[in-house]
Amino acid sequence: MSDFDEAQVAVEAALAAGARYADARVMHRRYESMHARNGEIQELTQREDAGLGVRALVGDSWGFYAISDLTDIAARKAGRSAAEIAEASATVAGRPVEFTPAAATIDSWASGCEIDPLAVPLSDKGDLLAGATKTAHAAGADLAEGVYQAWDTRKWFVSSEGHRIDQHIRECGGGIWATAIGDGETQRRSYPSHRGQYGTRGWELVTELDLAAHAERIADESRALLSAPLCPAGETTLILGGEQLALQIHESIGHAIELDRILGWEAAFAGTSWLDLTELGALRYGSDLLNVVIDPTLPGALGSFGYDDEGSPAVRRDAVRNGIWTGVLAGRDSAAVAGLPYGGSVRADGWQSLPMVRMTNVGLEPGPHTLDEIIEATDDGILMETNRSWSIDDKRLNFQFGTEVGYEVKRGRLGRLLRNPTYTGIGPVFWGSMDMLSSEIVAYGTPNCGKGQPAQIGHTGHPAAPARFQNVRVGVRG
C-alpha cells in the first residue's frame, strides 16, 4: 500500500460506518536536535514517528481517531472508530455543521530546501554548536548554550470530497544563548532571537546565521546587564526591535484573529478573543500604519505550506488594512458558521492531533522608515530588544512583555544599557499608538506556539520590523 492508500481506507471505513464526511492524514516525521552547553555537546536526539489520524462527521457531530499502526486493518479500525466516536459526540450535540465549499484537489507541494539538514554530517553540526558555546563561555557567560532543530515532515491527505494531496515540508533553525548569573538575578542575551531563528528552509538558514560570530558579543552583553541600571518605571516613547514586535504580533494580533477563539470554541483553556465578528471590516485595530497580512505562501517562513490540514490551498489575505480589522484565521467549518467564504488555516502538530485553527505567517507590511531614522526622530524614549517573557489575558487584550535588553534613547541617540525592561498595555490602544514603522522586515519563526487542550505545538512565522509607540507604560516590576 502507498500512504495515500492507508488514508483512503480509513476514509472509506468512516463513510461505511455512517459518516457523511471524512478525511485522513498519514504523516511521517523525522526530527533531529542537538544541544550544547559551554562547549560540550550533551545529547543528540533523533525522533521518527508515523501514524494516521482520521476525522469523521456523522450527522452534525465529529469524531477523531489516531493510531500509530499503519496497516490496512488499523486504517479500517481508525475510520470506523472515528465514526463511532462521532456518534458519542451526538449525545451532547450543538449547532449544525457545514463547510465552506472546496474543489477536489489532487496535488503535491514541497517547501524550498537547498541543503537537507538531516544529511549534513553530525560532526559538522556538533562542531558548530560546540565552537559557538565554547567561545561564549570563554568570553564570560556562566552558561553558554546552543541548539539546532530540524524537522522533515511528509503528509498524505485524502478526503471524501476527492482531495488527494501530498506535501513535504522541511524546517530547521537554531540559536545560541549566554547567561550571566549574579548574586540576586540572572541576565541572558540571545542570538538571533530568544528562541533562535527557524524557517521552512534547509541547513543554509543555520549557516547564514553565523552563530559563532555573535558568541562573544552576547556573552559580553549578558555580563554588562548584571550591572546596568534598572529600566525606569513610567510612561514613555517605546521603540521595539523586530524580534520583539514579531512576538507582539503573534500574541496580540495572531491569536486574537483566530476564528475558533472568536466563536468560543477554545474558551475553556486557550481563551477567547476581544474581537466581535459583527465589527469585521469596521473595527479600528491600530493606527493607519498597521497593515497585517496572513500569508502561508511566503517562501521560507516557518508558517508556510501548500495546503492546510483540511486540504485548503495556501492563500495570502489581509488581516488588518490601514488599521482596520479585515480578516481572520479560519477553518472550513468555523468559516461557515461565521458566514465567511474561506478557511485555509487549519493544522495539526502531528498525525495524532486534531487539526485546529492555527496561525500561518501573520506579519506586518513594511513601513517607510529605518530603525536609525526612528531613533533619530525620538527625543526621549527606550528601545527594547529580544523577548524575555510574555503574558497576555484570555481575550488577548492586556499584555505584559519583558525583553532581554533596553537602551535609553535621548535626543535621537542610543544611550545607556537598561536592565530588566518590561512594557505593558492593551492591544488596540497600543497598536493605535504606533507612529513610526521600519521597512526592515524579517520573517521570524516561532517553533513553539501552544494552543488547544492538550496543547499542540504549532510552527508560525511573523514578518516584523522595528516600530515606535507612544505613551507606553514601562518598568513594571515585582
Add this chain to the structure above:
Amino acid sequence: MIEQVRNALPGAEAEIFTERVARGLTRFANSAIHQNITTETTSVRLRVHRDGRTVALTGRDPETLIARARAALEAAPADRAWPGLTAPAALPGEGNLDEETATATPADRAARVRDFVRAAGGLETAGYVSTTVHRATYENTLGQVAAGGTTEAALDGIARTGTSDGVSRLASVRLADLDGARLGARAAVKARASAHPEALPPGRYEVVLEPTAVADVLNCLAIFGFNGRMVAEGMSFATPGADQLDPAITLLDDPAGPGGIGLPFDAEGTPRDTLTLVDRGTIRGVLHDRRTAALAGAVSTGHYSDAGFGALGSCLHLLGSGAGPADEVDGPEADSHVSALVRDVERGLLVTDNWYTRVLDPKTLVMTGLTRNGLWLIEDGQVTRPVQNLRFTQSYPRALAPGAVLGVGATAVGQPATRLDLGFRAPALRLASWNYTGNAAG
C-alpha cells in the same frame, strides 16, 4: 530488544524505554461536544552510549532504531558528561492504574459532559473530560528492568455568563471520582457569583488562592524552583537545607503514592518514590535526572525529562493542614476549606486561577500572569463583590516566605495534569501579600 542491541552494538551502554499511551479526550464548547478524540500511540526510545558518544532516538521498529543508532554513533560529537546507566534497583510499585478508567469509552466521557452542561442551568459551558492510560517498560544493559502504568481522569470545565466565567476542575486516578453534575453546578455558582465585576486598583493584596490557582504555583516551582540543574548552576532560589519557605509549607513529589498519577520510574529507569522537596519550610530535596545528579554530586530522583529544562517534577503534592473532604459551599468559594481561610481575611482577594504565567527571572522566580475564572474582594471575612481580572508581577518564593503563609486549606485536591506524567494535588492557601501590577486599563 535489549539483547538485539547487545548483539548489534557490542560494548555499548544502552537503554530502551517503551511507552504506550491511550488517550480519550472529549472537549465541549458552547455547551456541545465539538471535539472527540481517541489516540493510541506507541513509542520506543533507545539511548546508546559507546566510545564516548551518545545518541537518543525514538521510533517504533527495533531493527530500524538499532540501525539508525549505529549510523548516528559513528558521527555523533563527544559526550564527556555521560552519566552512565541506572543500576538495577527495585521499584516502589507498579503505579496506580484503574482498569475502569483504562477502558473508558467516549460514551462514558460524554455522560459526564452531559451532566456538567445540564448542571450549569442554562449557562454556556466549555471544557473537557479526558481519560488517559499510560503504560511503560524499561530495560538497560546493566540489568535494570522496570514496568508500570497509571491512569488519569480529568474534568476541567467553565460556565459562562455574559460578563464572567466560573471554573471547576478535578483529576483522579479513577474516572468514577468525577461527578459531572457536581462540578458543573460548582462552575455555574462561581460564574454567577462573579458576574458584572467591578474594577479594582492594582496594588498589594492579601489573597486566598484556591487549589486551582495553587496548581500554577506548584507548576512553576516544579519547572524552575526544584529543577536540579538550575539549582546546581545557581539559577534557582532553592538552597537545600535553608529555611526559605513558611513552616506551613510541606511539598512532596509523589507520583506513585496513593492517588499519584505518575509512573513509578522515569525514562532512565530510575525508581521514583515519595520525595520530600520542602519539609515545614526547609528545602530538603531537588529533582534530578542522571545528568543533573552527576553535575550536583547527587543521585537521580527519577525525574528525567526530554523537554530541555532539566529534571522536572512529576506529581507535586502540597500537603493540607488537616484531613477529610470539604463540604460544598453555595457561593464563590470552592468549598468549606476555602471558606474557612476567607473568614480570617480583613481585606483581600479570593483568586480562582493564575493564568498565562511566565517567568521574568528564574532565580528570584518573579512571575507575571493574570487572574481568571473568578476574582472577588474579601472584606471583614466576607466575599463582598466580584472584581475584574488583574495582572500580577510576583516572586513566588517571596509569596511563600517565612511568615507570609497565613493559612493552608485542610485538604489537597487533585488538579489536571498540564502534560503527560505531571499532576498536582493542592490545598488552598492564604498568603499575606500578592503584587497586582495592572488591571483592564493596562
